[in-house]
Amino acid sequence: MTSIPITETQSLPADWRDLLALTKPRVMSLVVFTGLCGLLAAPVAVHPVLGFTAVLCIALGAGAAGALNQWYEADLDGKMKRTANRPLPAGRMSRQTALHFGVGLGAFSVILMDIAANHLAAAVLAVSILFYVLVYTVWLKRRTAQNIVIGGAAGAFPPLIGWAAATGDVTALPVLLFAIIFLWTPPHFWALSLFVRSDYANAGVPMLPVVAGVESTRRHILLYTVPMIAAAVAPWALGLTGWIYGAVSIALNAAFLVLAFAVLVNKATEPKSMRPEKRLFAFSILYLFGLFAALVADRWMI
Amino acid sequence: MPKPEDELIRRRQRERSRLLAILLGAFVVLMFAITIAKMGINR
Numbered sequence: 597m598t599s600i601p602i603t604e605t606q607s608l609p610a611d612w613r614d615l616l617a618l619t620k621p622r623v624m625s626l627v628v629f630t631g632l633c634g635l636l637a638a639p640v641a642v643h644p645v646l647g648f649t650a651v652l653c654i655a656l657g658a659g660a661a662g663a664l665n666q667w668y669e670a671d672l673d674g675k676m677k678r679t680a681n682r683p684l685p686a687g688r689m690s691r692q693t694a695l696h697f698g699v700g701l702g703a704f705s706v707i708l709m710d711i712a713a714n715h716l717a718a719a720v721l722a723v724s725i726l727f728y729v730l731v732y733t734v735w736l737k738r739r740t741a742q743n744i745v746i747g748g749a750a751g752a753f754p755p756l757i758g759w760a761a762a763t764g765d766v767t768a769l770p771v772l773l774f775a776i777i778f779l780w781t782p783p784h785f786w787a788l789s790l791f792v793r794s795d796y797a798n799a800g801v802p803m804l805p806v807v808a809g810v811e812s813t814r815r816h817i818l819l820y821t822v823p824m825i826a827a828a829v830a831p832w833a834l835g836l837t838g839w840i841y842g843a844v845s846i847a848l849n850a851a852f853l854v855l856a857f858a859v860l861v862n863k864a865t866e867p868k869s870m871r872p873e874k875r876l877f878a879f880s881i882l883y884l885f886g887l888f889a890a891l892v893a894d895r896w897m898i
Numbered sequence: 899m900p901k902p903e904d905e906l907i908r909r910r911q912r913e914r915s916r917l918l919a920i921l922l923g924a925f926v927v928l929m930f931a932i933t934i935a936k937m938g939i940n941r
Contacts, residue, residue, distance in 0.1 A: 608903075608906065608907060608910065608916060609907060609910045609911055610910075611913075612910075612913055612914055613908055643935045643938070643939060645928075645934075645935040646932065646935050646936075646939075649928065649932055651931060652928075711932065712932050715930045756919050
């Protein structure tokens with residue numbers, strides 16, 4: 597992908613690799629995984645074709661939300677090292693192409709979900725896309741340090757959608773799965789924002805470390821870890837899952853708590869000395885994969 | 899002689915057309931499979 601000045605790109609058709617990059621494939625992998633786990637944890641057998649289509653729709657919906665996020669935030673992305681090489685800020689694609697691609701992909705994913713699964717799954721998918729784009733991206737992200745707390749709900753929808761696609765309803769377990777990701781998002785993103793603080797500050801994004809400082813963010817990480825642990829252990833404590841999930845959940849949550857404490861006691865203010873923060877960020881991804889994998893193992897092995 | 903920009907435009911158009919054809923083919927196969935699956939469930 598050659599970088600071309602923005603004036604020339606207006607007449608160039610976008611490269612398909614850049615259209616793919618708009619969908620944030622790396623973020624999508626976690627969304628697809630949690631959506632698939634929601635579908636597989638449901639107490640009904642789903643036809644493989646319909647299950648595959650439902651997960652495909654979740655992936656396409658997440659891709660659409662990512663594309664619309666990049667369409668709206670092109671100016672912001674251009675100010676941050678981490679995102680400056682994305683197709684829009686790098687000038688490899690026009691904003692109109694990104695908008696058309698995002699809206700088209702989002703509408704397609706919702707319609708296909710309605711055809712393959714049911715109205716409820718399609719409705720929740722539509723709400724999740726709109727929530728991410730309108731509530732998080734447009735409304736909260738540039739206005740409040742609580743952006744990630746409320747916006748975290750957008751990423752918490754996939755297991756709920758997977759479950760709804762399989763069963764046609766929503767019960768206590770998928771709501772708890774929603775709560776786990778919702779409460780996991782703030783410690784996950786705050787750990788990241790601690791060591792890329794200057795990037796957010798330069799772009800004018802009011803992330804917690806920029807607005808409230810490093811020490812306050814470290815306290816907030818631990819503060820949100822406690823309810824996250826409660827939500828993560830609840831499916832087992834309430835008898836909604838078996839011992840496999842219970843054992844894995846307790847082990848993963850204990851490790852998360854230890855790493856959150858390590859972040860709390862770290863006094864470093866320079867990113868290069870923020871090893872506990874980097875460790876917590878990396879582990880938090882593994883944590884979510886492990887927890888949801890245990891949920892599926894529990895459902896299929898017991 | 900065609901300009902380098904023209905060649906780039908043609909190449910991208912060809913790539914996107916090819917990809918669109920593959921995706922449309924996959925969509926037709928998927929819709930067929932969904933229909934068969936739904937018929938099996940409703941039977």
